Structure formats: C-alpha cells, structure tokens
Amino acid sequence: MNNDKIVVGSEEWVMLPQLEIPAIKVRVDSGAKTSTLHAVNIEPFQRGTETWVSFDVLPIQRNGKKIIHCEARVIDKRIIKSSTGTKESRYVIKTSFKIGDFSFEIELTLTNRDSMGYRMLLGREAMMGRMLVDPENSFMLGEMSDEDVDKSYKTSVTNRNGLNIGLLASNPDLYSNQRIIEAGERLGHNITFYNIRQCYMKLDAKTPEIHYRGGRILNDLDAIIPRIRPSMTYYGCSLARQFEALHIYCLNSASAISQSRDKLYSLQLLLNHGVDIPTTGFANSPLETSDLIKMVGGSPLIIKLLEGTQGKGVVLAETKKAAESVINAFKSLNANILVQEFIKEANGKDIRCFVIDGKVVASMQREAPPGEFRANIHLGGTGSLIKVTPEEKKIAIKATKAMGLQVAGVDIIRSAKGPLLLEVNSSPGLEGIEAATGMDIASFMIKAIERKLGYKSTAK
Structure with a gap:
C-alpha cells in the first residue's frame, strides 16, 4: 500500500464476481481511458424499462x-x-471487480478482443484514486498457474455437437494456428491440430485412408484447414488431395495451393484472368542479360529466385551494372529467376487484402522498415489499417478466383499506372492483419466452412 492506494504491476489476475468470472488476466494500461472486456455474441434486450445486454x-x-x-x-x-x-460503438456496463483483497465497482466497455494479447484491459478511469502502477513488475498481487486457473473454473463448457475439423499445419504454437483452433472451439466445433509430417496415407481403390501418429484414422473428419509451409508444399498438397478423395472438404484445395506456390504459373494465371502485374521477365541462367534487363524497363529492378519465400532470394538492383552482377551470380546456381520492374512511387509500401469466400474481409497497409524496400512483416515491416479502393478490392477478388482459392492473402502495390498485383498467398498469416484491423479473421475462416457444409450455427 502507498497513500492508501494499491500497487499493481503491468499485468494482474483479477475476478469479476457479478459476471461469475473467477479469474481473468488483465492488462493494466494507464494510457487507456476506459476499461474493456473481451465479449462475443453481444445482444441487447429489454428487461422491464431497462436495456440489458x-x-x-x-x-x-x-x-x-x-x-x-x-x-x-x-x-x-x-x-x-x-x-x-x-x-466503434460499444455498450458500457458496471460490474464488481476484485483485485487481490480489494473490491469495488468499475465500468467496462464490451468488444471483441480476440486479436489482442489480453482478454481484459484496465484503464485509468478504474484506477484513479485507487492504484499506483509499477510497470517493471507483473502479478504483484499474486500469480496463477494453469492448474490454479483450471481449478478456479468449476465447470468447462464442452463443444456443442459441432463439426469435426482438422488443422493441417507444422507448428501448433504459431499465432495463426492458435487463433484458428480457438475460433473453432468458440463456435462449437471439435478442432484438432495435425502435424503434416505425422500424417501418412493408404492408397487403395476400396479403402483409402489417412492415418495420424499412433495409427489414428482421420477419415471421419468433416473438413480440413490446410496451412502448409512452403518447404512442405509437395507432401502437404498430397495429403490435402487424399482428404479431397475421401470427400472431406478442404478450405483451399490441393490444386489451388500448388498453383499459387508456383510463382511463374501463378503470374501467368493472373494475366490470363486480366489482372495487372508489374512488368516481369523470366529466364533460366540467361545469356542475354542486357536484353532481359531492358525488357522490364531497365534499372532499378527487382530480381527474385523462383523458389524464394517470405522475402528470401529477392534483391533490389539499383543500377544496370548491379543487376547484371546479381543475374550472373544466379547463373552459377542454374536457377530460374524472375526480373521485375521496381515501383519506386510505392515508397516501400504495399497492401495486403485478406479474401475469404470471394469477399475482402480485411485489409492493411504494410510498410518496409528503414533501409529495406520490401513491405514484409517477416522482415520487420509494420502494418496499419487502410481503406482499399473498389478497384483494389476487385483485383484481390479476381486474383483469388484465378487461383481457385477460398482463403488468400493478396498483395497489391499502388503504382503510377494504377494498382498492380504482386502475389497471392494461400496460407496467409493472421497476426499482422488481426492486430492492424482488430478483425476476427479466424472466425471468418471457420464460418466459411460452415457455409460450405450447410452447418447452421447458433454462435456468432
């Protein structure tokens, strides 16, 4: 205690007794005015003359x-x-709040905080006159282990006779995979992570099967969400194709994923569907280096290894001499290369549109870090909310359809001649775009499966 005020850390465990929430980790944030609670399925109703929610x-x-x-x-x-x-317009409620041995009432706004790190934020209005914050410390009023938290919840809500969904990926701890599992469970489905490397298949005309480690047969799944890392494309797509043969719905088919991963073929598909891209040249260890550079408008230009991913194997050549040097270096690898015009006016920025079921559900602008020309989150770039134009939405939707994808991250660059498409990603990450937009992208993906299978959910 200090001047009769509670000393708290930057995060604490608290209770909301009136709401029958025995334990919730709260982010103590004096920079925020109001306190906020993560809530879904928010519905107002009348109780007598009063509005309740x-x-x-x-x-x-x-x-x-x-x-x-x-x-x-x-x-x-x-x-x-x-x-x-x-x-955002939010409902405000007043409820009891307990932190350590201290209890009082606070006001809470209700909103979906799925993309945030904490399910509750404690703002300065609730702290004024009551608390002092020590930002260097956490859980000054008591830590809780996972076991302690489980014990505090006497009952757990079990899944509600939902769909059996498999998440086919490589890393169960990845933010995107965690969010998809969480969203599936919240919407009442049984969703299980399956490591691609631990799956194997039986090819047989009468009894084809897919097995998981320990011999578990996966033929009874309703749907699969394939999130296949580039290094596992061949085997991951082989598994997805086997699931499709078993009439198990795949959110992104094997053929769509395969063609989106082929950089050259994907660009050819896009052009065939009338989608504009930066002028691009393709070669295998070319002898006519000067003509290849001239073909795309000269330097500066971008040189890409066809097999590169997440910004790897991509070089900006600012002069013709530098471009010739890089291309000649790639010759020694006997590598397939793409040479592409550099859109200087984009100023290190591009747009990521997240498309689900033929609709742009979220979009963000990505900006390259200082000294970098690629607006790539994996390379330290930043993402921010942006409103895309109708033309950019049209391009993103058209590109996704050209690939045959149900879910895609579409990268667009703004140029002097209009928006140009850079790439279509069949396993787009959720962390950056959920943080930038506050949108619950993971739930949109689960609901796309529900629509495809005609599942009527009571959850929202």
Missing part, C-alpha cells in the same frame, strides 16, 4: 472451451477509439 466471455487467451455466459444492465453506449485507430 447478454454476451459470452472467453476469459482465457487461446482457450475456446471456457465460455461464460453473462448478462448486465447497460449504463451507456459510447464511441470508443481503439489502439488501431478504429472507432
């Missing part, structure tokens, strides 16, 4: 199985500006 809380990050159904009286409805700059 019902909502579901998933209090534990990346755990879709613990769901608390809550009801509270609405005391206000406010326009709140989020950390991403988005303005």
Whole structure:
C-alpha cells in the first residue's frame, strides 16, 4: 500500500464476481481511458424499462472451451477509439471487480478482443484514486498457474455437437494456428491440430485412408484447414488431395495451393484472368542479360529466385551494372529467376487484402522498415489499417478466383499506372492483419466452412 492506494504491476489476475468470472488476466494500461472486456455474441434486450445486454466471455487467451455466459444492465453506449485507430460503438456496463483483497465497482466497455494479447484491459478511469502502477513488475498481487486457473473454473463448457475439423499445419504454437483452433472451439466445433509430417496415407481403390501418429484414422473428419509451409508444399498438397478423395472438404484445395506456390504459373494465371502485374521477365541462367534487363524497363529492378519465400532470394538492383552482377551470380546456381520492374512511387509500401469466400474481409497497409524496400512483416515491416479502393478490392477478388482459392492473402502495390498485383498467398498469416484491423479473421475462416457444409450455427 502507498497513500492508501494499491500497487499493481503491468499485468494482474483479477475476478469479476457479478459476471461469475473467477479469474481473468488483465492488462493494466494507464494510457487507456476506459476499461474493456473481451465479449462475443453481444445482444441487447429489454428487461422491464431497462436495456440489458447478454454476451459470452472467453476469459482465457487461446482457450475456446471456457465460455461464460453473462448478462448486465447497460449504463451507456459510447464511441470508443481503439489502439488501431478504429472507432466503434460499444455498450458500457458496471460490474464488481476484485483485485487481490480489494473490491469495488468499475465500468467496462464490451468488444471483441480476440486479436489482442489480453482478454481484459484496465484503464485509468478504474484506477484513479485507487492504484499506483509499477510497470517493471507483473502479478504483484499474486500469480496463477494453469492448474490454479483450471481449478478456479468449476465447470468447462464442452463443444456443442459441432463439426469435426482438422488443422493441417507444422507448428501448433504459431499465432495463426492458435487463433484458428480457438475460433473453432468458440463456435462449437471439435478442432484438432495435425502435424503434416505425422500424417501418412493408404492408397487403395476400396479403402483409402489417412492415418495420424499412433495409427489414428482421420477419415471421419468433416473438413480440413490446410496451412502448409512452403518447404512442405509437395507432401502437404498430397495429403490435402487424399482428404479431397475421401470427400472431406478442404478450405483451399490441393490444386489451388500448388498453383499459387508456383510463382511463374501463378503470374501467368493472373494475366490470363486480366489482372495487372508489374512488368516481369523470366529466364533460366540467361545469356542475354542486357536484353532481359531492358525488357522490364531497365534499372532499378527487382530480381527474385523462383523458389524464394517470405522475402528470401529477392534483391533490389539499383543500377544496370548491379543487376547484371546479381543475374550472373544466379547463373552459377542454374536457377530460374524472375526480373521485375521496381515501383519506386510505392515508397516501400504495399497492401495486403485478406479474401475469404470471394469477399475482402480485411485489409492493411504494410510498410518496409528503414533501409529495406520490401513491405514484409517477416522482415520487420509494420502494418496499419487502410481503406482499399473498389478497384483494389476487385483485383484481390479476381486474383483469388484465378487461383481457385477460398482463403488468400493478396498483395497489391499502388503504382503510377494504377494498382498492380504482386502475389497471392494461400496460407496467409493472421497476426499482422488481426492486430492492424482488430478483425476476427479466424472466425471468418471457420464460418466459411460452415457455409460450405450447410452447418447452421447458433454462435456468432
């Protein structure tokens, strides 16, 4: 205690007794004015002359199985500006709040915080006159282990007779995979991670099968979400093709993934569907280096190894001499290379559109870090919310259809001659775009499967 105020760290475990939430990790943020609780399925209703709201809380990050159904009286409805700059109308409730041995009432706004690191944020309005913050420390009023948290929840909500969905990927701890599993569980489905390397198949005309480590047969799945890293494209697509042969729906087919991963073929497909791209040359260890450079408008230009991924094997050649040097170096590898015009006016920025079921559900602008020309999150770039033009949306949707993909990350660059398409990604990451937009992309993916299979969900 200090001047009768509670000393707290930058994160603490708290209780919300009236909402019957026994434990939730809160981010203590004096930079935020209002306190916020992660809530989904938010529905207002009348109780006598008063407006109330019902909502579901998933209090534990990346755990879709613990769901608390809550009801509270609405005391206000406010326009709140989020950390991403988005303005949103939110319901405000008042509820009991317990931290350590101290209890009092606080106001909470309700919103979907799926993409955030904490399920609750404690703002300065709730702290004023009550707390001092020591930002260098955490859990000053008591830490809780996973076992402690489980014990505090006497009952867990089990899945509601949903679909059996498999997530076919390589890393279960990846943000995108965690979010997809969480969203599937929250929407009432049984969703399981399957490591691509641990799957194997039986090719047989009468009894084809796919097995998982330990001999488990996966033929009873309703759907598969393939998220195949580039190094596993061949085997991952072979598995996806086997699932399709077993009449198990794949969110992105094997053929669509394969052709999106072939950089040259994908560009040819895009051009055949009327999608504009930067002028591009293709060669295998060319002898006519000067003509290849001239073909795409001269230097500066981009040189890419056909097999490169996530920005690897991509070089900016600022002069003709530098371009010739790089191309000649690639000759010694006997490598297939793409040579592409450099769009200087883009100024190290591009646009990532996330397309699901033929609709752009979210978009962000990516900006390259200082000294880098590629606007790539993997290379330290930043993402921010952006409103794309109707033409850019049209290009993103057309490109996704050209690839035959249901889910895609489409990269577009703004040039003096209009928007140009750079690449279509069949396993786009969720972390950057969910953080930049605040959108629940993972749930959109699960709902796309529900629509395809005609599943009527009661969750939202």
